[in-house]
Amino acid sequence: MSSTGITRATLVKDLQLEWRSKDAINSMLFFSLLVVVIFSFSFDPTAEESRRIAGGLVWVAFLFAAVVALNQTWARELRNQVLDAYRVSPAPANSLFLAKAIGNFIFVAVLEALMTPLFIVFYNLRAIGPAYQLLLVAVLGTWALVVNGTFFAAMSLRTRSREIMLPLLLFPISIPALLAMVEATRSILTGEFSAKFWIVLLVAYDVVFTMASLFLFELVLHAE
Amino acid sequence: MKITFPILAVLTALLLGYGLYQALVVAPTEQTMGDVQRIFYYHVPSAWAAGLLFFVNFIASIVYLWRRNSKADAVALAAAEVGVIFCTIVLVTGPIWARPVWGIWWTWDLRLTLTLVLWLIFVSYLVLRRFSSSGQTPVIAAVLSIFGTLDIPLVYFSIWFFRTQHPQPVMGNGGSIDPRMLHAFFVNLIAFTCLGVLICWARYRVEILHRQLEETQALESLLEARGSR
Numbered sequence: 001m002s003s004t005g006i007t008r009a010t011l012v013k014d015l016q017l018e019w020r021s022k023d024a025i026n027s028m029l030f031f032s033l034l035v036v037v038i039f040s041f042s043f044d045p046t047a048e049e050s051r052r053i054a055g056g057l058v059w060v061a062f063l064f065a066a067v068v069a070l071n072q073t074w075a076r077e078l079r080n081q082v083l084d085a086y087r088v089s090p091a092p093a094n095s096l097f098l099a100k101a102i103g104n105f106i107f108v109a110v111l112e113a114l115m116t117p118l119f120i121v122f123y124n125l126r127a128i129g130p131a132y133q134l135l136l137v138a139v140l141g142t143w144a145l146v147v148n149g150t151f152f153a154a155m156s157l158r159t160r161s162r163e164i165m166l167p168l169l170l171f172p173i174s175i176p177a178l179l180a181m182v183e184a185t186r187s188i189l190t191g192e193f194s195a196k197f198w199i200v201l202l203v204a205y206d207v208v209f210t211m212a213s214l215f216l217f218e219l220v221l222h223a224e
Numbered sequence: 225m226k227i228t229f230p231i232l233a234v235l236t237a238l239l240l241g242y243g244l245y246q247a248l249v250v251a252p253t254e255q256t257m258g259d260v261q262r263i264f265y266y267h268v269p270s271a272w273a274a275g276l277l278f279f280v281n282f283i284a285s286i287v288y289l290w291r292r293n294s295k296a297d298a299v300a301l302a303a304a305e306v307g308v309i310f311c312t313i314v315l316v317t318g319p320i321w322a323r324p325v326w327g328i329w330w331t332w333d334l335r336l337t338l339t340l341v342l343w344l345i346f347v348s349y350l351v352l353r354r355f356s357s358s359g360q361t362p363v364i365a366a367v368l369s370i371f372g373t374l375d376i377p378l379v380y381f382s383i384w385f386f387r388t389q390h391p392q393p394v395m396g397n398g399g400s401i402d403p404r405m406l407h408a409f410f411v412n413l414i415a416f417t418c419l420g421v422l423i424c425w426a427r428y429r430v431e432i433l434h435r436q437l438e439e440t441q442a443l444e445s446l447l448e449a450r451g452s453r
Contacts, residue, residue, distance in 0.1 A: 148371075155364050159356040168351055169368065172344040173375050176382040183386060197385050205378050212374055216367050219289065223363035 003095040010099035017076070018107065024072055028065040028111045033118065035061040040122050050123040055185030058119055059178060062112060063145060067167050069107045070149040073100050074157050083157075086221075093218040097150065101213075104146040112138055128191030137188070137195065140202040141181035147206065148173055151213045154220050177205045229425065236422050239415035246408035254405075263321045265408050269416035270313040271339070277307030277420055278346060282373045285366035295432070297362040300369065302427035304349055306420060311343045337383045338376075345372040 001009070018024055039057050043049075077083040086096060119125065127134065149170050156165035184198035247265035254261035284300035287293065318336065319329040330336065349372065353365050 151371075155352070155367065158360045158364055159352065161355065165352065165355055168348050172341065172348045173371055175341050175344075176375065176378040179382045179386060201378065201382055201385070208374055208378065209371070212371060216370065219363055220367055223360040 001091075003092045006091045007095040007099045007102070010096055011103050014076075014099065014103040015106065018103075024069040024107055025110060028068050028107070029114060031068060032061045032065040032111065032115050035064065036115070036118055036122055045123065047124045047126075050125060051128070051189045052186060054119065054123050054125055054189060055182040057123075058116075058185065059141065059181045061115070062108065062142075063171075063174070063178065065111055066104070066108045066142075066145050066149060067170070069104055069111075070146070070153045070170075071163050071166055073104060073150055073153050075162075078157070093221045094214050096221070097154075097213065097217040100154075101147050101150040104150050105142055108142050108146055109138075112142065125189065127189050129188040129195070131188065133188050133195055133199070134185065136199060137181060137184045137202065140199065140206055141177065141184075144177035144181070144202060144205050144209070145170075145174060147210050147213055148177075151209075151217065151220070154217070158223065177202065180205065229422075232418060232422055232425070236415065236418040239411065239418055243408065243412040243415040246404075246411050251405045251408040252402050257325050260321055260324050263317050265412045266416075267314060267317040267321065268409065269413045270310045270317065272413060273416045273420035274307050274310035274314060274342075276417065277303040277310065277424060278342065280424070281307060281346075281349075282369055285369035288362055288366045289370075294362070294435070297366070298428050298431040298435070299424075300362075300366065301353060301431055302424045304346055304353075304369075306424045306427060308343065308346050308350060309423075310416075310420060311339065311346065314339055315343060332383075332386075334380075334383050338380060341379045341383075342376065345375065 036057075039061070043053065043057075045053060074083065077086070149166070152169040152173075153166050156162040156169060159165045180198040180201045184195040184202070187193050187195045187198070243265070247262055251262065251265070253259055280303040281300050284296045284303060288296040288300060318339075322331070323329050349365060349368050352368055353361055356364055
């Protein structure tokens with residue numbers, strides 16, 4: 001089987017599992033809904049203010065929610081020693097990693113697609129800048145979160161209390177990406193300045209960490 | 225090793241003492257900031273030592289991944305721990321200086337934020353080491369160290385751009401610097417470099433001994449189990 005074939009097979013398996021149980025997506029959805037409501041209560045912003053803070057709120061909500069999906073990426077494979085089976089199989093480690101990262105990307109993208117209308121309703125959002133750029137920021141930003149998240153989730157498998165470990169590893173490294181997403185979203189919503197620099201930074205972040213993950217994942221998978 | 229370490233220790237102590245004298249007595253008081261400026265003689269050398277140790281951590285991590293040499297891993301651990309200590313000193317002394325001079329404890333300035341993020345990354349490195357089970361720790365930690373280092377330029381550029389859109393406090397760079405100030409500064413810079421190397425070395429020795437002890441204990445318990453059978 002080719003490596004893209006393995007990637008596709010793993011991805012389809014994960015999507016099927018998620019489609020049947022809907023564990024990750026349900027908890028992510030409810031979690032980010034709670035964040036939207038609680039933030040809305042605690043800040044009670046006007047339309048002008050919410051344009052300024054919405055970028056931060058949206059991305060923090062998605063980041064926290066994404067951790068839920070990321071945490072169960074590999075935990076699922078621990079049952080019945082699936083991961084060990086994978087380790088001894090000749091399948092390339094990177095195709096497994098890519099399948100997991102793409103799977104997580106799809107989960108978080110679905111979450112974003114479902115939650116964004118709610119954010120718009122609750123915070124009366126309307127973009128003053130070029131709105132199509134938001135889509136670009138969303139795609140790049142989501143990939144930035146899930147590529148490192150998938151990688152660190154595999155790393156935190158080897159630790160005690162791994163559910164707590166993942167955010168502790170992921171958040172410090174994600175600071176530039178998060179800053180870029182928040183600032184890009186804000187500049188598009190307010191239309192005050194161009195989001196170009198932040199989009200370029202996100203592209204750089206995505207390229208650097210995708211390469212690093214693909215380069216180092218085999219080490220992490222076989223770390224014994 | 226048995227001779228070099230005490231020599232380095234004595235040298236460090238002498239340099240630190242001389243540096244303290246230079247910083248507190250010989251160097252003149254800065255005109256606008258007053259005596260609080262003297263914290264610079266410790267603040268900047270600590271930042272230098274922290275940066276150096278984080279760099280050592282990165283190099284040692286790469287060496288470990290390449291050669292699988294457990295000594296390199298011990299160096300990486302020691303450098304990260306001592307580096308975090310120096311970085312903490314930087315983050316504590318900075319606000320002490322900033323409060324009287326800038327009028328604020330903290331600002332999201334480029335250097336401050338970069339130091340804080342660096343500190344966060346290396347604390348997460350130490351937490352990871354603390355929480356992972358022994359056999360896999362070195363590999364995972366080395367990988368995280370590489371990720372952290374890759375992150376630094378991205379953090380730098382993001383904050384640099386973030387901050388250029390906002391007003392920032394001006395660092396007093398104008399005017400000439402008294403040579404006695406420079407002297408005190410460089411003495412302390414060398415002293416802190418020696419101190420960093422010294423502590424890191426001691427920590428490295430402790431780690432190596434600790435590992436040897438664990439190995440011996442494991443071996444002994446094995447032999448005991450055999451004997452009782």
